[in-house]
Amino acid sequence: MATETMTINMGPQHPSTHGVLQLILELDGEIVVKATPHIGFLHRGTEKLSEYRTYHQVIPLTDRLDYLAPMSNNLGYVLAVEKLLGITDLIPERANNIRVIMAELTRLKSHLVWLATHALDIGAMTVFLYCFREREEIVDIYEKVSGARMTSNYFRVGGLSEDLPDGIEGIIRKFAEDMAGHLETYEGLLTGNKIWQKRTIDVGYISGEDAIDIGLTGAALRGSGVDWDLRRDAPYCNYDEYDFEVPVRTEGDTFARYKVRLDEMRQSNRIILQGLDKLKPGPILADCPQVCLPPKKDVVNSIEGLIHHFKIVTEGFKPEAGEVYVGIEAPKGELGYYIVSDGSAKPYRMKVRPPSFVNLQALPQMVEGVLLADVIATIGTLDIVLGEIDR
Amino acid sequence: MSKQVVEKLKANFGTLVLGDAEYRGETTVTVERSEIVKICTFLRDDCGYNFLSDLCGVDYLGRTPRFEVVYNMYNLTDKTRLRVKVLVDEQDPCVDTVSGVWSTANWHERECWDLMGISFNNHPDLRRILMPVDWVGFPLRKDYPLQGPDREPYQGRLS
Secondary structure (H helix, E strand, C coil): CCCCCCCEEEEECCHCCCCEEEEEEEECEEEEEEEECCCEEEEEEHHHCCCCCCCHHHHHHCCCCCHHHHHHHHHHEEEEEEEHCCCCCHCCHHHHHHHHHHHHHHHHHHHHHHHHHHHHHCCCCHHHHHHHHHHHHHHHHHHHHHCCCCCCCCEEEECEECCCCCCCHHHHHHHHHHHHHHHHHHHHHCCCCCHHHHHHCCCCCCHHHHHHHHHHCCCCHHHCCCCHHHHHHHHCCCHHHHCCCCCCCCCHHHHHHHHHHHHHHHHHHEEEEEEHHHCCCCEECCCCCCCCCHHHHHHHHHHHHHHHHHHHHHHHHCCCCEEEEEEEEEEEEEEEEEEEECCCCCEEEEEEEEEEHHHHEEEEEEECCCCCHHHHHHHHHHHCCCCHHCC | HHHHHHHHHHHHHHHHHHEEEEEEEEEEECCCHHHHHHHHHHHHHCCCCCCCEEEEECCCCCCCCCEEEEEEECCCCCCCCEEEEEEEECCCCCCEEECCCCCHHHHHHHHHHHHHEEEECCCCCCCCCCCCCCCCCCCCCCCCCCCCCCCCCCCCCCC
């Protein structure tokens, strides 16, 4: 009997590819022989665009990379520019504190969408509805804080665009306290569920060594037993003052990554509550007039303030020539910004190292020899967002 | 820590290390293009830089050599970073691939080829990755217009 493999096309509009990802699958019956991802359908030229904008004008472009975690993208970028300017130590405590709270809310927000869609792909509809209910609350907090539900553009080089609105601390605290219970609900629906276990345990296996070699980061790496988290190992925004653990599992399968992410959400909750306890009144922008905009009341009340504002908005600031690479622990892994300055007001070159781009690269080797249905689970567990893959 | 690595590199490779610089606490080493694979293997095996965070090209139009390929690597044991650079000539824009050293370099190099037009010798699968397969030109080069090749530059709003 003659046998031959069949090539099928999955995407670019398949519901489980989470965006416009195309997978060319070579199948032997129901077994995957080879998977080839095709990306780039969402390429908007963010890196090219940023070379034509001042440093502040680039911040809204970064929102649109990983659009499920906009504030993490903002954070990585502003930290890189601050390092380039050498003003990292000047950032006020309150600004750092708020950055941490918002970054952890962002992590919850991103993980909630991951859990919702991952479970939905595998067939657990209920979890999707619960997760989006909680995500909506975070989006509301986003809107109250920054004015936008998704494209936040809240952080600035030197601090924040504005202070937290009145009463928001209570809302965030209430959310974080409720969230602990919600996490138990999700776990109750999934962890002990026989179908969930069958679909995730030993599916999408990758060893720690291979994970490092292929460049996996974030929960995908920690699910394979590699204990590495940039928040702890290269602390930024005073993360070293917070008490949290880095969950690690050694199994290296989809279930392990699921548990790691859920535990990570519990830790994020802890960090948010600690951040709220630490929150003290104070300035939210560094005392650095050549970089930061003046307070609005100076702009409307004095000619010097107006000129200062005008200069920064029209000309921007000029870091001295040099280059930096800053990596942060974004919800999906190491988000890196490599920025080269030539001494002008615009980045000479900005390279984004998006975690999803590198994590997706591991897909072919993770799905080789597995069933077609497990490809769906593996895409879900890698937690990719095409916005940052294609940039 | 990174200082010791630079010393170690110089001791082992001598004149192949073209220079080193320190800026904002980050160490950059420029090395000879032809020996990049050997140097990267040494850094991975003997200096512990087992993780390649990022690889990208930079176009310094007007300078000779025109391009740089930048490797941002990370040591998972010591938690230190190191940046290695090679200089790439405009006439012969190619570097040996390091995808044999770190598999993760595969897609990074494809992207570098796609957007910057630097090719990688012995690469297992050097195709365009973000741009369409039939695209002409390399968008991230400094002489490539922002609005694309066949369009008038944007003149700003008229009103």
